[in-house]
Amino acid sequence: MTFRLLVLLFFVQFKILAQSLSVSNLPILVINTKGATIVDEPKIPAKFTLYDRGKGQLNQMTDKPAFSFWAGIEYRGSTSQGDWYFLPGLVKKPYGFEIWTDSVAMKPLKLPIVQMPSESDWVLNASYNDRTFLRDVVAQQMAGQLGLQHSNTRYVEVVLNDVYQGIYILMEKIKQGGARLDIADLKSIDNAGDDVTGGYLVKIDKTSGATARSWNSSYVSGKGTFKSYFQIEYPKAENITTQQFTYIKNHVNTFEKSLQEExxxxxxxxxxxxxxxxxxxxxxxxNELSRNVDGYRLSTYFYKDKDSKGGKLTMGPAWDYNLAFGNADYYDGYLPQGWVYNKLEMSEQGIADGFQTPFWWGKLMRDSVFVNSVKRRWSSLRKTTLTPQKIFKFMDSTTVALKDPMQRNFGRFPLYGKKVWPNYFVGNNANDELFWMENWISARIAWLDAAIGALDATLVLGKEEEIPVRAFPNPAGQVINLTFPLQQAANLHVKVYDLSGRSIKQEQLGHKAPGPQVITLDLSSLASGRYVLFVLHDDDILCRFPVVKSLD
Known part of the structure; x- marks a missing residue:
């Protein structure tokens, strides 16, 4: 037997072993379509068998299944299911499935699969262009730590029609209702008063998937000529009434008009x-921490509950971070420096991208309340959950748990060393990919520390540039000096608030000419502690100064 033949036999044997699956430390999901072909739409019935003995246990396909059920399965996603997206011979598509009571009635059935709350709708994320299998999982974990609505995730290994398909991330599909997004049900009779005010789930995204009632923003987004496209995810197009559609459209339009004009x-x-x-x-x-190039403009959800339950427009649930954390070679996605919200969305040919970042975020970054809230929140998170050490501990432990499954996955799909759109970094093994992502996160956090820290010492006064303001000495004694620019003549006054929001002091400053201002304020009547000083013209806040009154 020749040496070349021996090498060939060894390679074939390695590939067979790498792709076979009988035991795993991950849950094993076996899918059988009974000879039918999976398509984008509609869902086709398939038999699912789940082997899952619980956390920390090995699972074998000779075990008694944890669950066996019928489900409707289809391809899902937009870019991630396009044939152009995959390398030749290495097609691994994402799936969506809905658990059914049987293969005929197609009625949804809720089950608590893989130790997650009972539901019928699930997503199998292929993580094709993320060789770490970490980006979506890390982002969803961060979203939970931040207090955002998000999707729980679990890793599984999948066998489809007796062919091993590698690791998938099983994710909770975003939807209205109980264990997912707990906002009010909207019935066809809920067309007036408090009843019509919620709940609604809206997304900004491509038009792939089921038909939805939709409308365009009245305002141009980014620096192109395109307007954000709002699609109502709940209620579904076949269920929403004209009154409900009109209500939520007008509500969002009112929000946008105020944000644009006020x-x-x-x-x-x-x-x-x-x-x-x-x-x-x-x-x-x-979005900024992950530097998600699709953030804000695609796969973006927000919702509104009934007015009687708060009724605010609320961002989330978080979704789709496979191109985040430095994993994109366009729009500077690979750089750990730079803001995402104001990135010029232009193609390399100089043509405006059809999916622009909504104008919301640029306007909010000129709002002192939002900017200072960002600063305070970041400072708090950096002392608790968002430290490189804690993030890396999770990433490292997850990679260790995925060691054997990843060997099987990349035996089946040998993608190491191969660029998959739109990768910037291409590692030759798991360690390369992990270390590059961790180094990127370290650099990103360092950049945000500096950039957000700078927002603490600046206030944007309605122009593109940032204008410095100062309060000194701070901590202050009996008096404090305030310096700030004044763009036009105005009658000014100062209000002082304590940290509970009570107004405890007010002083008229009189008419001031435009130009640099230096104001000395008497603090002798205040007890020692922390305060916030506002310089105002009528109801317009010109400057905001967090100050500390010392014991002196």
Whole structure:
């Protein structure tokens, strides 16, 4: 037997062993379509068998199944299911499936599969262009830590029609209802009063998938000529009434009109009263930390519950981060430096991208309330959950748990060393990919520390440039000096608030000419502690100064 033949036999044997599956530390999901072909739509019936003995246990296909059920299965996603997206001979498509009571009635059945809350709708994320299998999982974990609505995730190994298909990330599909997004049901009779005010789930995305009622924003987004496209995910197109569609469309339009036209330095604005500020701040930080090139403009969800249940426009649930954390070679996605929200969305040919970042975020970054909320939230998170050490501990332990499954997966799909659109870094093994992602995260956090820290010392006064303001000495004694620019003549006054939001001091500053201002404020009547000083013209906030009154 020749040496070449021996090598060939060894290679074939290795591939067979790498692709076979009988035992795994991950749950094993076996799918049988009974000879039918999976398509984009509609779902076709398939028999699912899940082997899952629980956390920390080995699973074998000779075990008694944890669950055996019928489900409707289809391809899902937009870019991620296109034939052009895959390398020749290495096709691994994502799937969506809905558990059914049987193969004929097609009625949904809720089951608590893989130790997740009972539901019928699930997603199998192929993670094809993310060789770490970490980006979506890490982002969803971060979303939970930030307090955003998000999807729980579990790793599984999949066998489809007796062919091993590698690792998939089993994810909770975003939908309205109980264990997922707990907002009010909307019935066809809910067309007036508080009943019509919620709940609604809206997304900004491509038009792939089921038909939805939709409309375009009235305002141009980014620096192109395109307008954001809003699609109502709940209620479904076949269930939503004309009154309900009109209500949510007008509500979002009112929010956008206020955000576009009102001065963000006003103490009270319509748009702030309509938005859940913490969710906007948390969503902003998640997209910026991950530098998600599709963030804000695609796979973006927001929702509104009934007015009687709060009724604010709320960002989330978080979704689709496979191109985040440095995994894209376009729009500077590979760089750990730079903001995402204001990135010029142009193609390499100079043609505006059809999917622009909504104008919301650029306007909010000129709102001192939003900017200071971002600063405070980031500072708090950096002391608790968002440290490189804690993030890397999770990533490292996950990679160890995936060691054997990843050997099988990349035996079946040998993608190491091969560029898959739109990878920037291409590692030759699991360690290469992990270390590059961890180094990228370290650099990204360092950049955000500096960039967000700078927002603490600046205030944007409605222009593109940032203008410095100062309060000194700070901590202060009996007096404090405030310096700030004034763009036009105005009658000014100062209000002082304690940290509970009570107004405890007010002082008229009189008429001031435009130009640099230096104001000395008497603090002798205040007890030692922390305060916030606002310089205002009528109801417009011109400057905001967090200060500390010392014991002196």
């Amino acid at each position: 001065n963000p330095l006003k103490a009270l604005t319509t748009y702030r009263s309509m938005m859940d500020m913490p969710s906007f701040v948390n969503y902003f930080l998640l």
